Amino acid sequence: MTSAATAPSTDTVQHAAASPEHPQPYRELGLKDDEYARIREILGRRPTDAELAMYAVMWSEHCSYKSSKVHLAYFGETTTDAMRERMLAGIGENAGVVEIGDGWAVTFKVESHNHPSYVEPYQGAATGVGGIVRDIMAMGARPVAVADPLRFGPADAPDTARVLPGVVAGVGGYGNSLGLPNIGGEVVFDTGYLGNPLVNALCVGAMRTEDLHLAFASGVGNKIILFGARTGLDGIGGVSVLASETFGEETGRKKLPSVQVGDPFTEKVLIECCLELFHAGLVVGIQDLGGAGLACATSELASAGDGGMHVDLDAVQLRASGMTPAEILSSESQERMCAVVRPEDVDAFMAVCRKWDTLATVIGEVTDGERLVIDWHGETVVDVPPRTVAHEGPVYRRPVARSDRQDQLVADTPDRLPRPAAPSELHAEVLRMAASPNLCSRAWVTDQYDRYVRGNTASAQPADAGVVRIDESTGRGVAVATDCNARFVALDPYAGAQLALAEAVRNVATSGAVPLAVTNCLNFGSPEDPHVMWQFQQAVRGLADGCAQLGIPVTGGNVSFYNQTGERPILPTPVVGVLGVLEDVATRVPSGFRRDGDTVVLLGDTRDELGGSEWAHVVHGHLGGRPPVVDLAAEARLAALLARAAADRLLTGSHDLSDGGLAQALVESCLVGGHGAAVVLPPLDPFVALFSESAGRVLVTVAADKVDEVLSRARDAGVPATVLGTTGGAALAVEGLPELPLAALRSAWEGTLPALFG
Template identity: 75%
Template structure:
């Protein structure tokens, strides 16, 4: 059936596909292997139409189908106990994980990647990464509350870093700030392996009442399918695969738009409020956001999770570009769109809410009593597929994996022979050199572009160890979130290195006084076709799953990002781990910087060992990476968290800051600068000052304890078997950090070194 808009295009219908089985199709250009294309033909009993081929190609991409990672990701389920599972209201496989935090409240959180788009178009790539993860949270029925952004770049002084970093930071800020969501956490890390392949991971956390949880499913024959939000355009086609918008029809004469989506945060803000009102009126049966793979994903996943089929009238989809083909409409990743399943009796009320918020809403189909997802275009059938074969039954590969041939040599290259500073002058110079290095310096140049306190519920934010946000104004209940990964540690030992990432995020949440409750992840790796990369991936997954099982906190969901490499050179393996914790009353949260009360004791909790494999000192001073990462003791981490949570509850601690990159020296500098308060420190006589200052042993926290509470706190540590040592006192009148027998640093001197690096590089 031709119309003025379609008569110049040849539309490939299912009937046409049936009668032309040998028509060549560009499946290889769309990222499908020969055997994958053959399997599609076997499923359908014919060749796919152009529209069907578009759907399968994007839904069977690595990003959407997890075809190289599924075989390993199932280990998360195998290691999740019933007790861990009882904490989750929704888990792996949903848009985002959801956990019960008590008093009728539920929290949903997730982290995802938008790496490759952000390299192509830094601003929009990063901005739409934020927009996409916010919609995942919204789709669960929650109000988005805060975002965080773990970022990785090439060398800080590299020309390409100067190209991508400002745009990415501006994109994260521009979208999040316009949404009115505080940015409370994240990381900025530089390493040569990320040159040409920056990592832009975006995290969002949201809250809802338990009864308001929504899931993505299309149930109920006769229920309507309503597409609402922005119109569908040519931007973002192929964002999750190698799909090119002109692969299906070379005769359109249109200029191909880039595959990076274009975001409109103001449209998303309105969409958020519209969705929340729809949820409150309880007129939504099921809902799915349109992110990666667009309508292909939303329709196939809703239908696959339902109890029947679905019929979609594609020509009802509101468009913002003329002449779009069915394949392009289904593949477009235009932003700020949602798809809802609505009972016929509620359609009018649904449309009234959308009209109130000036959100375009269109009835595009219905749930049927059939088994297939059927999509028509101007009366002709262009898609007729079993939806589960698109959404959930893509190929699963048992990729070969093997320990890299150079791994033993890497671990054998220990840093023990590197020249160490020994004199006070050398130690002093090393402190200043480390704190001004790009990875240890202040990230204020970045975080000052983010609104960290909008909406007034932010209790802690960067540069604190974790972000803390109030959930309930009446009780003060809140959540803390932290993301972490030291990719150098993971490179040296993927299993232990990933557990160290988990341990640090867990510890950071605990330093705020929150009890760690659940985990999400974003697993960034090189090409899965490389057996060495897959070995790293398998070891990292097992390390994280085993670590979570030992700590008793579940993995609620996450994301896998493969093919992060430039040419044949993969990034350092970067499994970003996000931990969420709960604090009953945010008024008892523990700040990071010391206060101005003279004489408070600084106590170092945990054991310091001579551990420098993968350390900041080895890298910054010697350009060295080798050996083994620090030992990880998850039982010690659990004990440390219990002590910190108890100290928060009982008011025993006035400040806390974990020890990680850069060791005690870095923690002391950040503690005094964040608190704008001096301190006097005395190192132990029985250990090398260099080791005490720069070792990166895990399981350690520096706490400030009021004099009146020191005995109670130390007795609690002794009773629980936690090693501690008094390492200094708060000295607000000195205006300096004095490390006895090493050096005295004026706060202004430290601030100039710590804060000057990024502004000097990026202006």
């Protein structure tokens, strides 16, 4: 192990001022000519190597949101005062925080780790979990659960076989080691993700409202303490292209990959250390070290504070010899936090860190100036206005244009596709769909995750929403769901984003929770493609308008651009996470048919809507037409009905209708609950009744003596309700179709992923 003081001298501010024509590799670091020129204008000279590294990583798309800011502002424009009432922290903080009652607050956020997970699947996914957990820690909360929305290329593609097992093992390996239950997420397969999988990670944390902490460096003379793991060469280049020998001479060191290397056991100790520091009142401000590492933590803390900051890189504890200032500042080594601490509290802070065997070092202090000054080996290597690094980067108004290919896509409706009509054909189609990669059991994946560690998980996969208890004395808890049908978004980005929101709200509502807040992870192709920017703009506006209509605020999120293989972008994928509140998790509604003799009721209307459907995708490889109509007022009525019925214990089971329509909802309800059913389809074309993916529908089961009450409440709420049949037996019996024994359904549903991935 080494400290920074042993490394050689490098480019200083004094040297930079004296050598204005010194060539610098700014293009290799992802900076444009005009961006480099602007940096020189800001500084009044050329930047030092360390300054250039800081600007490069902080002005990247990942950190600066330079192509998305102009569109993301719409979230703020559409958020009303009423939506803000329960928000303690929102967009711009490490994670959103909302009050949930009884003095409790919950923080949650979803972020992407797509590109690292393609390069090195295990570590890319593992450190994605670690990074989002630290975002939650930085708010002052204890992480209580994680979830993982995942998307891959075709299930039978060789590259999927390479990537998926490592990603799943990384998610499980890190989360399980932290002792955090994995309560939700998705696994989706589509050609659109071949060569560019999406690995999004969500974390939920809980705290008392008075324990909220924010990221700012305030109070002249307060100390800056870096604590957690040592800083190494791993992770350099995580948010920009920064090779270890980009600056200075070739060192002969082994070049480490740009993907971070995680240590969940170090992070587990760091969680407990942070919580004790918070509870002891020893922290003024705090920031985790994720993307852009120390460059981000120092510049963001200083920028959000009321003064400047001085940092001495010689004090940074390293785990590699010969690291340059640029490398130290840009390293994304995991399990590190940066805290602002009053001088009189430093000894107590260090004592807590020693107790938890956590390395901690004072690396600087808050100053009364307006500059971020960083020294190295006795000389100044960084002297910048911190806001220009952290918050005043480039802002682009990229060209936005709807491509002609969108018209072609919409015009290619699924009406031309041959539909099964004979009972035997419909029977075969139900089995085929149940065994398809996007509809089959996810147990091969979820069995690798610990879903019930800590004992507070009330529901987890395969439930529609994960439910975790927050307050053990009252039973108060939260439900979380993530959703996005990217095919719907491709067909109509505005409506598709609202459909993702509606499905996530509906999944939370099926548990009995009241939807309260939204987070998002907006995964798109290159922002330099006008059609991609049109998709992005429309999706943002659709999501923001939808949240405004439902009265549910967006509390934060993430944008991930440049998700494409060559010139082919991924399907536009705005993943939406919704958090809801249950007064008592004992009232949650389980998924599936849990007992014999209950009445099966379909809530909501079914229409002939197959555009972007799973049936069109699985059977015909087709994508075209228009997505289902989204009616957010109807979704709100349905959600309210479900929450009230759950609180009054009127429902014995609940399952939303989405991918695969009613057919798949019936199959999953039978298999998850372990009981069959005899049902009569609604008075429609049987194919439409079974496979339409109309939104705003939920399948519920009700005890026989409660049916009239539920139907009456549905009428009063303006929610269509149709009695389909009764649960019981060892088969799914749909009138007019050959019987489907549960054993045959289970064989089809559970066999696909193990056959593909071993």
